Amino acid sequence: MTEIKFDYFINGEKEKWEVIIGLEVHAQVLSKSKLFSSSPTKFGAEPNTQVSLVDSAFPGMLPVINQFCVEQSIKTGLGLNAKINLNSVFDRKNYFYADLPQGYQISQYKNPIVGEGEVVLDMPYGTKKVGIERLHLEQDAGKSIHDMDPDNSLVDLNRSGIALMEIVSKPDLRSPEEVNSYIKKLRSIMRYIGTCDGNMQEGSLRADVNVSVRKVGDKKFGTRCEIKNVNSIKFMQMAIEHEARRQVELLESGKKIDQETRLFDTKKNVTRSMRSKEDAHDYRYFPDPDLLPLHLDINLIDKLKKELPELPDQKKERFIKEHNLSSYEANILVSEKEISEYYEEVVKKCDKKLATNWIIVELFAVLNKKNLSISQSPVSAKNLSALIKMISSGKISGKIAKGVFEKMQIDDKDPIQIVEKEGLTQQSDPKELEKIVVKVLSKNKDKVTQYKSGKEKLFGYFVGEVMKLSKGKANPQLINQILKNKLK
Secondary structure, eight states: OOBOOOOOEEEOSSOEEEEEEEEEEEEEOOOSBOSSSOOBOOTTOOTTSSOOTTTTTOTTOOOOOOHHHHHHHHHHHHHTTOOBOSEEOOEEEEOOOTTOTTSEEEEOSSSOSBOOEEEEEEETTEEEEEEEEEEEEEEOOOEEEOSSOSSOOEEEOTTTTOEEEEEEEOSOBOSHHHHHHHHHHHHHHHHHHTSOOOOGGGTSEEEEEEEEEEETTOOSOOOOEEEEEEOOHHHHHHHHHHHHHHHHHHHHTTOOOOOEEEEEETTTTEEEEEEEOOOGGGGTOEEOTTSOOEEOOHHHHHHHHHHOOOOHHHHHHHHHHHHOOOHHHHHHHHSSHHHHHHHHHHTTSSOHHHHHHIIIIIIHHHHHHHTOOGGGOSSOHHHHHHHHHHHHTTSSOHHHHHHHHHHHTTTTOOHHHHHHHHTOOOBOOHHHHHHHHHHHHHHTHHHHHHHHTTOTTHHHHHHHHHHHHTTTOBOHHHHHHHHHHHHO
């Protein structure tokens, strides 16, 4: 596939500007326990019920690395085609906040567990490669709650110590649309591997968005601003749009951009200043004295690599090759692991092309209307496959199938039982259909004459009349064939 360069431009009053975007995605490791303690990680638990002495920084308590979290980050790195570093170091990132009980965050700085990699995006204008700078492991902070008490801020330490993978992209993204595609692809890869559930509404996937602008043609990057903790793709796109235009307006009015951290106000659709942007030296990084450097065995890397499932890009290529799908169709069907599994279950025993159309058009319309995921589908893969088999065998028509499909959505009813119970089997006996055709033509001799005089559009009228007489059960292909023969 050819990679095509695309740039997102903003036309200012004086200049044309290019937008430069980089993301720091914080993905919660799918693990039952935290990074340095055995505390549970269940979402929605009562405040401060999932906190150990390590998580609350009780004096004398020492962190112990969770091997499973390390393996999860390695698998993610492999899924990103990234270099796995056999030697890495945990550092202390020093800053003070009420929900950070230690007064520092255990993270990784110069020696992360995963090095450079890449993600390939499928955009309308072609493929786009986005570089991954690094992936490092770190612990999450707790949560400060400011709206439950009029006089006090409350702290919930349930998230304190939860394992995060911070995936840092290179500044290769050039538009909100590319950011949308990048986040979806990243989330898809991690869901396939099983290293992060990607539930943004639960806080298990969020991002810091770095935005800068430069005049078209310039090679040097402008001053960037970091928009902190954006937890939905929609808000990321909105924040980028606003921030880029804000920076353009400042520069065109002769002002400079301050390097700072900003927050996105989702109600007002604006970014606002939070604090000046810290550099690495402001955090006083140094190796954590309570944790030894992490040394990985190459055999472990090889073992985890062999255990990786088929990833989205690999599955897409296979679907195109084996099932004769278009790139567009394959992209949709591999976008989520559950969708690809549903599709593969459906096509085991029915026509692949017909199954693709029914899933992408009919089923997805129902899911979108009812705001359901594929795992909540009111129609099982088994029953959809049975319906498609009846269409391709000629037992029912496509029109009848749509009515049956509606009835199937109530308690996932068996389509075979619906068809038999309601007598919806398609009429495919040529002799019986010929009798109906003769009856229709004899009743409409004037229109037959007009048809033979050149009004060929009347053919559709004859088909409609036959379908009415057969109560919609006549096989359309046979009807067309018999009508053509009779009208000659």
